Amino acid sequence: MKTTGIVLAGGKSTRFGEDKALYLFKNKPLVLHALDILRPFCDELMISTNSPESYQDFGVKTVMDIYTGSGPLGGIHAALSISQGSHAAFISCDTPFIPSDIYPFLLENMADHQAIMPAHGEYVETMCAIYQKSSLPFIEKAIVGKKYKILEALKAINVRYINIENETFFRPEIFHNINYKTDL
Template sequence: MRTTAIILAGGQSSRMGTNKALLKLNGKTVIEGIAESLEKVADEILIVTNTPADYEFLHLPMTEDKYKGMGPLAGIEAGLSASNTEYNLIVACDMPFISVDLGNYLLSCLADYQAAVPEISGRLHPLFAAYRKDVKEAVTKSLEDNQLRIRHFLHSIHVKIVKNDVLELLGLPDEEIYFFNMNDRNEYEKAFTMLRR
């Protein structure tokens, strides 16, 4: 089964004060590092962005939000609409330490579920999760109903919640790092500390 990795790069980065996807980490931009990891997971990579000129240097296919200003759910809708494959992995552009093994596992869950979403220490992570293309109708309905919380849309589909014990079985005990995302300068600095570790 062919797969697509969809990078959501549509946020405002207002707390960071600059485009966080283009910050440098380990000698390359954050989004470059994410794309390199995703090459090991998916057959195709797609970027969802409303500023495509920012990402032309990646030479990857891009698409824009149809529902402008409606947050990450709109990014998921745009990505699933543009995807050529039934199995898709959604990744936010500010998660520099994603796990290839976990990405592969989440995609494998789509054989039996419409989505696979990690829940670590009681917190859902729908922006590092796998979705079948056929959930797009439910996403669109949520957007049209102005129900923009991803958690709300997940209630309407058949979803597997992936918990800490699965990460331990995959040999990924330090779950904090795989879901770490950078929203401000302090978290960007923390990323350098995590990188050294």
């Protein structure tokens, strides 16, 4: 099974005040933390962004939204559309605390589902997920229908929401995303 790793870095970073994907955290850009999380188990890496020129020095493909203004779902769609793998692992650029071992766990538990994402308590982590390429037409249909919320779009596909609260890698703070510089 070939897996493509995709970092979602297409947001406007309005609350952050500058492009947070390029902001240094522990001496390297947040986007590089995300790439390093995906690197151990992915055959291909890419960054979904609306400013590809900012990422040309990272040595990975970049992809721009096909449907602009559709939020993270547009980034998922664009990346899946050019992905070489049968599966695509997604991570948001602003979640540097996600452990690498969560993705092999998700792949192992995916079975015949078209997507899998971790859940804990009442939370579903939609930006830390794996999708099969077969989910692409359903995601495109949602975008064309102006259904940009990920959970809404996923109603059309076979998704597994897997509880991770008892896994050794789980701590609630692993999904903390960086919205403000004070979050670092």
